[in-house]
Amino acid sequence: MGGVLIGFAIIGFVIFVGWLLARLRIVDQEGRLVLNRTSFFAASPALLFLVLSEADVGLLFSSVLAVALLAFVAVALIYTVVARVWLTKDPSRIALAATASGYSNVNNIGLPVAIYVIGDAGFIGPMLLLQLLVLAPLLLATLDVLTAGRASFTGIITQPLRNPMLIAAALGALVSALGIELPAPVLAPLEILGGAAVPLMLLAFGVSLGGERPLQPGSGRKEVALAVLLKSLAMPVIAYLLARFAFGLDEQLTYACTVMAALPSAQNMYQYALRYDRATAITRDIVLLTTIGSLPVMLLIAWLLKPA
Numbered sequence: 001m002g003g004v005l006i007g008f009a010i011i012g013f014v015i016f017v018g019w020l021l022a023r024l025r026i027v028d029q030e031g032r033l034v035l036n037r038t039s040f041f042a043a044s045p046a047l048l049f050l051v052l053s054e055a056d057v058g059l060l061f062s063s064v065l066a067v068a069l070l071a072f073v074a075v076a077l078i079y080t081v082v083a084r085v086w087l088t089k090d091p092s093r094i095a096l097a098a099t100a101s102g103y104s105n106v107n108n109i110g111l112p113v114a115i116y117v118i119g120d121a122g123f124i125g126p127m128l129l130l131q132l133l134v135l136a137p138l139l140l141a142t143l144d145v146l147t148a149g150r151a152s153f154t155g156i157i158t159q160p161l162r163n164p165m166l167i168a169a170a171l172g173a174l175v176s177a178l179g180i181e182l183p184a185p186v187l188a189p190l191e192i193l194g195g196a197a198v199p200l201m202l203l204a205f206g207v208s209l210g211g212e213r214p215l216q217p218g219s220g221r222k223e224v225a226l227a228v229l230l231k232s233l234a235m236p237v238i239a240y241l242l243a244r245f246a247f248g249l250d251e252q253l254t255y256a257c258t259v260m261a262a263l264p265s266a267q268n269m270y271q272y273a274l275r276y277d278r279a280t281a282i283t284r285d286i287v288l289l290t291t292i293g294s295l296p297v298m299l300l301i302a303w304l305l306k307p308a
Contacts, residue, residue, distance in 0.1 A: 018206020047194030052172030
């Protein structure tokens with residue numbers, strides 16, 4: 001469990017630094033936008049390209065991946081229906097929060113969880129590829145269309161192609177699929193740039209906490225509560241049922257699927273919300289509360305399901 005605690009501590013410290021910068025008025029809320037834009041347009045595309053260029057695209061067709069995908073679809077649909085009927089009519093707001101209800105923090109917390117709680121880092125691959133190649137492009141394409149005001153068929157097709165993160169993800173997957181080995185002079189600058197992506201996202205997230213307290217009245221607290229319950233509790237239960245009964249996976253794989261489903265919502269959600277200026281307070285609070293709540297949930301899963 002030490003690796004999980006270390007992973008949470010690292011994330012919390014960088015967020016705290018961002019919050020401190022805001023409280024000391026070193027970085028204001030406009031500076032937060034600069035941090036986010038730098039990550040969105042430069043650092044994150046470099047990181048996505050590097051990660052996917054070295055990933056095994058064949059993992060997209062595993063049973064573990066199928067469980068993760070179906071669990072995500074289930075919680076996203078539940079959120080969409082409930083939110084649309086009782087909470088809000090804003091499609092961008094629903095799209096972001098529904099995605100945040102199932103989009104997991106695979107990069108920062110997922111790796112130590114896979115190593116120290118499950119015992120196999122290979123479980124990171126399927127979820128990482130699912131989120132970067134399928135879920136994130138779908139969300140970004142949806143937000144591109146929704147924020148464009150009106151879009152022709154050509155605009156719907158071409159607008160996502162101008163998104164740097166989607167372009168980087170596609171190029172990285174292509175390099176992996178073709179088995180291309182990139183030379184060191186090409187990789188080195190991308191590694192430096194990509195290394196800034198996660199710190200920039202976390203700092204921007206921390207700065208946002210210094211501007212407003214979480215769960216303020218009028219900030220969508222019911223939407224946040226719904227998303228947090230789905231991500232922290234419903235998604236692990238759904239993943240367990242799918243793995244155990246629908247796919248008949250063994251104890252180790254069922255345990256792995258359940259633990260990975262309990263990961264908190266990824267900081268990428270706040271980054272996307274900030275980039276499109278939609279549901280920023282809601283996504284920020286979802287990320288924060290699921291990060292706080294996921295640790296006891298994962299410890300409980302390990303106690304109940306971990307094979308002897």
